Amino acid sequence: MLIKERLFTPGPVPLPPQVIKALGQQIIHHRTPEFKKIFTEVREKLQKLLKTEGNIIMFSSSGTGGMEASVLNFFSKGDRVLIINAGKFGQRWKEIAQTYELKVVDYEIEWGKTYDKERVLQIVSEFPDIKGIFVQQSETSTTTYHDVSFLGEVSKNLEDCILVVDGITSVGVYEVYPEEIGIDILVTGSQKALMLPPGLSVLYFSDKAEKRLSKSNIPKYYFDVQKEAKKQKEGQTAYTPAINLIIALNESLNLILDEGLKNLAERHRIMAEATREAVKEIGLKLLSESPSNSATGVYSPAGINADDLRKELLKIGFRVAGGQDSLKGKIFRIAHMGYFDFNDVIQVIAGLEMALYRIGFDIELGKGVKKAQEVILKNS
Ligand SMILES: *Cc1c(COP(=O)(O)O)cnc(C)c1O
Numbered sequence: 001m002l003i004k005e006r007l008f009t010p011g012p013v014p015l016p017p018q019v020i021k022a023l024g025q026q027i028i029h030h031r032t033p034e035f036k037k038i039f040t041e042v043r044e045k046l047q048k049l050l051k052t053e054g055n056i057i058m059f060s061s062s063g064t065g066g067m068e069a070s071v072l073n074f075f076s077k078g079d080r081v082l083i084i085n086a087g088k089f090g091q092r093w094k095e096i097a098q099t100y101e102l103k104v105v106d107y108e109i110e111w112g113k114t115y116d117k118e119r120v121l122q123i124v125s126e127f128p129d130i131k132g133i134f135v136q137q138s139e140t141s142t143t144t145y146h147d148v149s150f151l152g153e154v155s156k157n158l159e160d161c162i163l164v165v166d167g168i169t170s171v172g173v174y175e176v177y178p179e180e181i182g183i184d185i186l187v188t189g190s191q192k193a194l195m196l197p198p199g200l201s202v203l204y205f206s207d208k209a210e211k212r213l214s215k216s217n218i219p220k221y222y223f224d225v226q227k228e229a230k231k232q233k234e235g236q237t238a239y240t241p242a243i244n245l246i247i248a249l250n251e252s253l254n255l256i257l258d259e260g261l262k263n264l265a266e267r268h269r270i271m272a273e274a275t276r277e278a279v280k281e282i283g284l285k286l287l288s289e290s291p292s293n294s295a296t297g298v299y300s301p302a303g304i305n306a307d308d309l310r311k312e313l314l315k316i317g318f319r320v321a322g323g324q325d326s327l328k329g330k331i332f333r334i335a336h337m338g339y340f341d342f343n344d345v346i347q348v349i350a351g352l353e354m355a356l357y358r359i360g361f362d363i364e365l366g367k368g369v370k371k372a373q374e375v376i377l378k379n380s
Pocket of ligand 1: 011062063064065089136138139140141166168169189192198
C-alpha cells in the first residue's frame with residue numbers, strides 16, 4: 001500500500017511549494033544585475049527578520065560553518081570563553097573553540113536542563129577576563145530552550161565580552177531580535193526553520209563584535225567575515241554563492257514576513273504546546289524541563305527502545321528523529337518548525353498513538369489527538 005513519508009525531523013524539514021518551485025528553475029549567473037538584485041532583497045529581508053539594520057552575511061555552508069566563522073573571526077588564540085554546554089550542539093561550540101586554541105570554561109549541564117543563572121554569575125566573577133559567552137538559544141539535541149536575554153545582560157556588564165548565540169532552531173520559530181536581546185553574534189542555517197535545503201548559513205554581528213574583526217589573530221580564508229561583509233554590502237559575494245538557495249531563501253523569507261513574525265512565533269508556540277500536552281496525555285514523559293518550540297523530545301516508555309518505536313512510526317509514514325549520544329534509543333524528537341501547521345501536529349500524534357499501539361504499549365487510541373485538538377481550539 002502507498003505510504004507517504006512525512007518529515008518530522010528537526011532538520012532537514014519539509015519545503016513549502018514556493019521554495020520547491022524556486023529551486024526547480026534554471027540557474028542564473030551570480031555576477032549579473034539580476035542576481036545582485038535578488039541578493040540585495042534577501043539581505044534586506046533578513047534584516048527585517050532580525051529587526052536590525054546591522055551586519056548580516058551569508059556563507060555557503062551548513063550551520064556549523066556559521067558557528068566556526070563566529071569563533072574564527074571574533075576571537076583570538078588564548079581568549080577565555082564560557083560555553084553553555086547543555087547538549088550535542090553546546091558540545092560543538094566547545095570543540096570549535098578548542099580547535100582554535102581558545103581557553104574554554106566548560107559549563108556542562110545535564111541534557112534536558114537549562115543553565116542556572118547563579119552559576120553563570122559565579123563563573124564570570126571567577127573569570128572576569130571572559131571574552132565571549134556561547135550558547136544555543138534552542139538546543140536541538142535535547143529540545144531545550146535557553147533564555148539568552150539574561151546572558152545578554154551578563155555579557156554587557158563584562159569589560160570586553162560578546163554573546164554568541166546559535167539560533168539555528170530559534171530564528172524562524174521565536175521572535176529573535178538580536179539588538180533588543182543583546183546578542184552580538186547570531187548564527188542560523190537554511191535547513192531548519194528557514195524551510196530550505198541545507199547549504200546556507202547566516203551570520204548577524206553587532207557593532208561591538210565588528211570591532212573585534214581586525215584584532216583576531218586566528219588564520220582564516222574562506223570563512224573571512226571582514227572580506228565577505230565588504231563584498232556582500234555591495235550585493236556580491238567573495239566566492240560563488242549558493243545561487244539557487246539564495247533565490248529560494250528570497251521565497252521562504254516572503255512566506256515568513258507575510259505571515260508576520262508575531263503570528264509565526266504564536267503558531268510555533270501553539271504547535272509545541274499541543275504536541276507536549278498530547279504526549280503527556282498519552283502517558284509519556286518530556287525530555288526537557290525548558291522545552292523549545294522548535295521540536296519536542298519525548299522519552300520512550302519503559303521497555304520500549306525509542307528507535308524501535310521510530311521504526312513503527314516510519315512504517316505508518318512519519319519520520320521523526322532519535323536521540324543523539326547518551327540519549328540514543330531512549331528518546332525520540334518530533335519537529336514542528338517551519339512549514340508545519342496545526343493539522344500536522346494532529347497527524348503526527350495520531351501516528352504516534354498507532355505506533356505505540358502496534359508496539360504493545362497500553363494506550364487508549366485518540367486520547368492524545370483529543371488533547372492536541374483541545375489545545376489548538378483553545379488557542380486559535
Ligand atoms: C542543526 C543545528 C546545527 C548545525 O548543524 P549543521 O548540520 O551544520 O547544519 C547547529 N546548532 C543547532 C542547534 C542545530 O539544530
